[in-house]
Amino acid sequence: MTSPLVELKDLTVDFPVGGNWVRALHGVSLTIRRGEALGLVGESGSGKSVTWLAATKLLPAKARIAGEVLLDGRPIQGLTRDQMAGVRGKRVALIFQDPTSSLNPVHRVGTQIAEAVRLHRGFDAAAARAEARRLLDRVHIPSAARRIDDYPHELSGGTNQRVMIAVALAGEPDLLVADEPTTALDVTIQAQILDLLAEMRRETGMALVLISHDLGIVADITDRVAVMYAGRIVEEAPVDALFDDPRHPYTQGLLAALPDVGGPRRRLTAIHGQVPNPAALPPGCSFAPRCPAAIAGCVTAIPSLDAVAADRRTACFRARPATSLEIAA
Amino acid sequence: MLGYIASRAFRALVTILLVLTFAFFILNATGDPAILILSADAPPEAIAAFREEWGLNAPLWKQYLGYLWNLAHGELGRSMRDGRDAWAVVSERIPVTLAITIPALIIKLVIGISAGIIAALWRDTWIDRLVMAFSVTGYTVPSFVLGLGLMLVFAVQLGWLPAAGADSWRHAILPIVTLGVAGAAVLARFTRSAMLEVLGQPFIRTGLAKGLVWRAVVIGHAFPNAAIPTLTIAGFMIGSLVAGAVVVESVFAWPGVGRLLVSAVGNRDLMVVQAILLLVTVTMVSANLIVDIVYGFVDPRLRTARGGLARGGT
Amino acid sequence: MSALLEVEGLVKHYLVRGGGGLFGAPVVLKAVDGVSFSIPAGRTLGLVGESGCGKSTTARLVLGTLARDDGKVVFDGEPVGAVRDARWRAQRRTMQMVYQDPLSALDRRLTVGKQVMEPALIHGLGTAAERRQKALSIMDAVGLSSRFFDRYPHELSGGQRQRVVLARALILSPKLLVCDEPISALDVSIQAQVINLLLDLQDQFSLTYLFISHDLKVVRQVAHEVAVMYLGRIVERGDPEALFHAPAHPYTRALVGAIPTPLTRGRARASLQGDPPSPINTPPGCAFHPRCPRAEARCRSEAPLLRPLDDGRFAACHFPVLSTPAREAA
Ligand SMILES: Nc1ncnc2c1ncn2[C@@H]1O[C@H](COP(=O)(O)OP(=O)(O)OP(=O)(O)O)[C@@H](O)[C@H]1O
Ligand SMILES: Nc1ncnc2c1ncn2[C@@H]1O[C@H](COP(=O)(O)OP(=O)(O)O)[C@@H](O)[C@H]1O
Ligand code: SF4
Numbered sequence: 001m002t003s004p005l006v007e008l009k010d011l012t013v014d015f016p017v018g019g020n021w022v023r024a025l026h027g028v029s030l031t032i033r034r035g036e037a038l039g040l041v042g043e044s045g046s047g048k049s050v051t052w053l054a055a056t057k058l059l060p061a062k063a064r065i066a067g068e069v070l071l072d073g074r075p076i077q078g079l080t081r082d083q084m085a086g087v088r089g090k091r092v093a094l095i096f097q098d099p100t101s102s103l104n105p106v107h108r109v110g111t112q113i114a115e116a117v118r119l120h121r122g123f124d125a126a127a128a129r130a131e132a133r134r135l136l137d138r139v140h141i142p143s144a145a146r147r148i149d150d151y152p153h154e155l156s157g158g159t160n161q162r163v164m165i166a167v168a169l170a171g172e173p174d175l176l177v178a179d180e181p182t183t184a185l186d187v188t189i190q191a192q193i194l195d196l197l198a199e200m201r202r203e204t205g206m207a208l209v210l211i212s213h214d215l216g217i218v219a220d221i222t223d224r225v226a227v228m229y230a231g232r233i234v235e236e237a238p239v240d241a242l243f244d245d246p247r248h249p250y251t252q253g254l255l256a257a258l259p260d261v262g263g264p265r266r267r268l269t270a271i272h273g274q275v276p277n278p279a280a281l282p283p284g285c286s287f288a289p290r291c292p293a294a295i296a297g298c299v300t301a302i303p304s305l306d307a308v309a310a311d312r313r314t315a316c317f318r319a320r321p322a323t324s325l326e327i328a329a
Numbered sequence: 330m331l332g333y334i335a336s337r338a339f340r341a342l343v344t345i346l347l348v349l350t351f352a353f354f355i356l357n358a359t360g361d362p363a364i365l366i367l368s369a370d371a372p373p374e375a376i377a378a379f380r381e382e383w384g385l386n387a388p389l390w391k392q393y394l395g396y397l398w399n400l401a402h403g404e405l406g407r408s409m410r411d412g413r414d415a416w417a418v419v420s421e422r423i424p425v426t427l428a429i430t431i432p433a434l435i436i437k438l439v440i441g442i443s444a445g446i447i448a449a450l451w452r453d454t455w456i457d458r459l460v461m462a463f464s465v466t467g468y469t470v471p472s473f474v475l476g477l478g479l480m481l482v483f484a485v486q487l488g489w490l491p492a493a494g495a496d497s498w499r500h501a502i503l504p505i506v507t508l509g510v511a512g513a514a515v516l517a518r519f520t521r522s523a524m525l526e527v528l529g530q531p532f533i534r535t536g537l538a539k540g541l542v543w544r545a546v547v548i549g550h551a552f553p554n555a556a557i558p559t560l561t562i563a564g565f566m567i568g569s570l571v572a573g574a575v576v577v578e579s580v581f582a583w584p585g586v587g588r589l590l591v592s593a594v595g596n597r598d599l600m601v602v603q604a605i606l607l608l609v610t611v612t613m614v615s616a617n618l619i620v621d622i623v624y625g626f627v628d629p630r631l632r633t634a635r636g637g638l639a640r641g642g643t
Numbered sequence: 644m645s646a647l648l649e650v651e652g653l654v655k656h657y658l659v660r661g662g663g664g665l666f667g668a669p670v671v672l673k674a675v676d677g678v679s680f681s682i683p684a685g686r687t688l689g690l691v692g693e694s695g696c697g698k699s700t701t702a703r704l705v706l707g708t709l710a711r712d713d714g715k716v717v718f719d720g721e722p723v724g725a726v727r728d729a730r731w732r733a734q735r736r737t738m739q740m741v742y743q744d745p746l747s748a749l750d751r752r753l754t755v756g757k758q759v760m761e762p763a764l765i766h767g768l769g770t771a772a773e774r775r776q777k778a779l780s781i782m783d784a785v786g787l788s789s790r791f792f793d794r795y796p797h798e799l800s801g802g803q804r805q806r807v808v809l810a811r812a813l814i815l816s817p818k819l820l821v822c823d824e825p826i827s828a829l830d831v832s833i834q835a836q837v838i839n840l841l842l843d844l845q846d847q848f849s850l851t852y853l854f855i856s857h858d859l860k861v862v863r864q865v866a867h868e869v870a871v872m873y874l875g876r877i878v879e880r881g882d883p884e885a886l887f888h889a890p891a892h893p894y895t896r897a898l899v900g901a902i903p904t905p906l907t908r909g910r911a912r913a914s915l916q917g918d919p920p921s922p923i924n925t926p927p928g929c930a931f932h933p934r935c936p937r938a939e940a941r942c943r944s945e946a947p948l949l950r951p952l953d954d955g956r957f958a959a960c961h962f963p964v965l966s967t968p969a970r971e972a973a
């Protein structure tokens with residue numbers, strides 16, 4: 001059996017806040033298989049971005065990172081920052097939430113794509129420009145020949161996100177991490193970008209991690225979903241299983257709180273309380289103060305992320321445990 | 330673009346006119362040239378003759394209009410002190426001032442910008458704290474205090490350098506250092522904050538995510554952006570090449586434009602003061618104009634927007 | 644019964660610097676270009692559309708905080724003047740606004756209690772003790788316990804802050820609440836709390852809402868009627884169920900079709916090509932025609948008017964889609 005593309009093992013991240021270390025990530029373990037699309041959902045501050053910034057060494061130097069990151073089964077956390085540069089863009093590409101400010105305002109978009117092409121594919125200037133032009137076509141930017149010399153401020157947010165995707169494709173990566181790529185965009189443009197991401201994945205066979213706070217978005221184009229809460233993964237399941245039969249009370253709560261466009265109109269069932277402050281997490285299960293299913297044991301011990309069925313993991317004392325039969329299946 | 334330059338040039342002219350008018354009336358309101366140049370106990374006939382000769386008996390507004398009339402004809406007037414052409418009096422001092430301000434400018438730019446960049450890149454380390462301590466000191470200590478301090482140490486105590494005057498190149502060293510240190514401190518602070526601002530921008534993270542090494546991101550992505558705000562302050566420094574040394578010239582008795590200004594104001598030698606002010610405002614304003622034009626080259630957002638989108642809202 | 648708020652032909656144009664960059668001639672930006680609607684008392688009108696289509700501008704024109712160029716606003720039977728006179732101030736008391744970002748809407752230096760009482764103080768209502776009493780009862784209604792009375796905004800969570808904003812708006816017993824993206828800045832798990840709260844408050848105080856959002860799912864949850872805006876105009880208006888299930892206007896179809904939801908996962912989406920155009924130099928004819936899959940020659944020359952369809956809905960389209968569900972037809 002070949003090793004998975006990327007494996008995160010027990011990743012923890014602490015930030016110095018006012019003289020103390022505050023833990024933002026409490027041991028995240030995640031496996032990305034070649035070519036698969038994983039959705040990572042959670043509310044703002046749950047640690048979605050930090051997970052991938054830590055894995056690719058893009059966090060500020062003051063952050064303390066521990067745990068293992070394996071690429072093709074080989075640990076990469078020992079690499080220096082400059083050695084990591086060889087992984088970023090080439091093996092793992094990233095795109096971010098606000099496309100316009102993610103591009104350099106003083107360089108033409110063509111130059112910014114060509115920069116990545118030259119870096120990873122060793123093209124000369126003219127060949128890199130031609131490739132940049134081809135990439136612009138590939139992400140369906142109309143009249144690419146003219147747009148190549150535009151600056152980011154001359155383009156719309158949606159077009160800039162296409163440019164960011166072109167930059168990411170330049171290194172022909174094995175994994176694209178898209179961190180809330182459509183949050184800053186209008187819904188019709190969001191649909192275009194999601195379609196484009198799905199198309200690029202089909203064509204290149206690269207794996208995709210789609211980070212979002214919107215369950216609908218990850219449901220749309222991913223195969224498997226991991227749900228994060230307060231710096232931990234609390235549930236992980238194939239997309240259909242997650243939405244049809246959520247096992248963790250937080251996932252269940254999120255789905256019940258989500259309004260929909262179709263189906264009968266019903267009163268939403270809100271999750272009461274609020275997201276805990278990372279500097280003062282409740283003891284035991286972080287969700288316990290808001291959890292309708294909590295039992296006495298929930299405030300004394302932290303539930304671990306265990307298999308509850310084949311290809312499903314849940315971190316909850318009350319989730320139905322997996323039978324050996326299900327695991328074998 | 331031409332229309333833009335024309336409108337800027339017009340505004341510059343208005344600025345110059347306002348400065349000259351203001352100085353004309355203030356100087357006239359605060360002292361009498363006849364008494365100041367001839368001294369208060371000069372015989373009344375001498376004072377009357379002086380007034381007659383320089384047209385000081387006419388109403389102020391007439392003097393003002395006369396001044397403008399001459400100015401429009403390229404006449405800057407004559408010095409009341411020695412009757413020489415005011416422009417000649419001023420222009421012979423320009424090279425003397427530039428002899429200290431140009432080397433000082435180079436020091437400011439080289440030391441100030443590199444110190445600011447280094448402090449930003451090594452933010453919150455001892456290097457940063459050292460640079461900032463130096464910068465805050467240079468920022469807060471007035472240049473005459475700094476100048477006097479340097480003079481005390483290097484001229485009086487150690488006797489390595491002459492204290493005042495302009496007899497040799499060695500006399501220029503202390504004024505240059507004083508000017509350079511103060512300016513470098515200002516520039517270091519500006520550059521540091523401009524760099525920090527840029528380094529916090531999302532496109533820096535994009536550069537790293539692309540696979541560029543840190544050095545390449547700093548040089549290729551951070552510098553061009555940080556240059557934009559730094560340019561403003563550097564432009565201002567270039568604009569003050571002729572006039573930025575008034576205090577330091579006085580401290581070190583360096584016979585440049587600044588020192589001339591001080592004595593001309595003291596004497597109410599009006600035409601000389603006005604000539605200097607004209608020179609100062611013209612250099613300032615043109616430096617500003619040049620900075621604005623250079624801006625357009627460095628920052629594409631200020632250039633003509635092709636198909637610019639009007640988006641936004643709350 | 645007659646409408647609490649009636650808006651007719653609202654127009655707001657701005658002169659902005661033209662496409663020639665720094666030196667271009669000014670051009671007209673049509674932020675709001677002839678918007679009409681009415682809201683019966685105790686009901687909610689949801690206003691949806693892409694960023695920049697004129698939702699917030701409409702809200703400010705309705706409240707009179709922005710001077711309109713043309714049009715008429717009648718509130719509670721009385722015309723709302725275009726100038727800020729004493730009558731406008733009296734009317735304003737019964738029309739309140741709730742914004743997207745609760746933190747910037749609140750004063751960081753004032754305690755929650757003081758902020759909630761402040762509008763009553765400004766309008767000189769009641770004695771200090773009465774104001775305090777009223778504030779506590781309103782805070783209770785929005786689900787803030789009295790222990791928050793002496794806290795400061797930064798000590799509160801986003802959802803709690805939005806509750807403070809609501810309490811402050813409600814203390815003047817308004818009839819109309821204009822909510823501009825009231826839940827967009829909130830955490831996902833908090834949004835439902837605030838949606839439910841808004842619905843409960845409407846029942847309890849017989850409030851009328853103009854509810855602005857770019858999120859159609861949320862609008863469907865709260866609105867009795869929905870108006871879809873595109874480039875400063877309403878292109879479709881009607882009952883939310885009908886409008887979301889079988890949109891008549893091609894733009895509404897595209898909007899509805901673009902929403903990803905867990906229920907509709909995997910189904911083909913009707914993608915809309917192109918960017919939302921700028922409200923400067925809007926296309927001639929139907930402003931939507933460059934992006935419209937149904938556009939024909941007529942659409943390029945003749946602007947469609949908002950006219951009633953058979954089922955009581957209104958649509959501004961020459962070729963409306965009649966009763967095929969949005970999703971299946973894709
Ligand atoms: N003061 C102003 N001067 C010029 N243009 C303006 C002004 N205020 C708004 N606009 C423009 O009017 C249009 C409508 O703006 P508005 O804020 O109403 O949009 P919106 O629908 O609320 O968008 P969003 O969803 O982004 O809040 C936009 O194109 C905007 O840029
Ligand atoms: N540079 C940083 N310094 C301090 N805390 C940070 C930093 N980056 C992220 N955090 C904290 O880490 C937690 C997780 O953040 P993040 O991963 O960005 O959340 P999200 O799930 O919204 O992407 C939050 O509590 C956030 O405040
Ligand atoms: S462990 Fe307990 S508190 Fe945590 S989610 Fe499960 S039931 Fe709720």
Ligand code: SF4
Nearest residue numbers: 929932935942960961
């Ligand atoms: S009028 Fe024509 S272009 Fe406009 S929405 Fe209807 S079909 Fe499309």
Ligand SMILES: [Mg+2]
Nearest residue numbers: 048049179180
């Ligand atoms: Mg994030």
Ligand SMILES: [Mg+2]
Nearest residue numbers: 642643698699
């Ligand atoms: Mg708005």
